[in-house]
Amino acid sequence: MIFEQTGIEGSYIVDLKQIGDSRGFFARAYCSKEFKEHGITANILQANLSFSKIKGTIRGMHFQTSPFEEMKAVRCIRGSFFDVVLDLRIDSPTYLKWYGIELSQENHKMLIIPEGCAHGFQTLMDDTEAFYLVSKEYSPAHDSGYRWNDNSFGINWPLPVTEISEKDRNWTDYKE
Template sequence: MLFHPTGLAGAYLIEPERRGDHRGFFARIFCEREFLAHDLVTNFVQANNSLTGQQGTLRGMHYQLAPHAETKLVRCVRGALWDCIVDLRSDSSTFGQWFGQELNAENRLMMYVPKGFAHGFLTLSEDAEAIYFVDEFYAPEAERIVRWDDPKFAINWPSKPVSLSEKDSQAPDFDPAHHLAIETPQQ
């Protein structure tokens, strides 16, 4: 696997290294040794599957507060999406910065999202399907949402969304006092 830094502290794009021949290929998408060598989380407790039928649907920007903060490993397995993360760790050198990348079934890239990041995506195709692993169980009382177009972050989305959930469309701007800006969690 190839680990590409995103420019945000602790966040990576992970690229499977294909080994193949005329029959196809084989690639690892997870290896505990390689993740540990990059100081990444290896204990995932839940796997989630998301299917979004309509192109232009935005889901996000979501995160959970400690002690339920999640590390995520996200991969698009059908169609395409533009995956985006924002560093909300108040003591991070990249606090308030964002990174986005197209993940699709062909490039097989994975986004490694550390604890303390908001995460969301915009579907670039119909029937975009993602699988993501998390290292904490979902805790509804710890869930927080930040507005996808919050001017504080000025995320450069590839297009304006055509569909949002009611919850996402009513998300507030980021306010450290309200959202409890997260200190970098110990991994």
């Protein structure tokens, strides 16, 4: 695997190191040893799948509060989406900064969302699927988020919004 630091402390783009031949390729999609070498020490406790039917759908900006803060490793397995990590860690040098990247079934990249950061994405194609490895089990009592278009963050979403849940539309604005 090839790890590239994003502009967010502790967040990486993980690219596959492909071993290919006429059949296609083989690559490791996850390796706890290599993750630990890059400071990603969270254990994977859950795997999630998200399917969005319509291009322009937004999901986010989600996070879980303490003690259920979670690390996510997110990959697109069908279609494509613009994936965003937002740093909410007050003591972080990248506090309130965001980073976005296109993840697609073609580029096979993975984005690491560190604990204490929010996550969201916008689909760039119809019928898009995201697959997540997550370090904590979902806790409804610790589920939280901020509005996808909160001016405090200034996230530049690539498309007009076509679909968004009532819950995501009604998250509160960020206040320091």
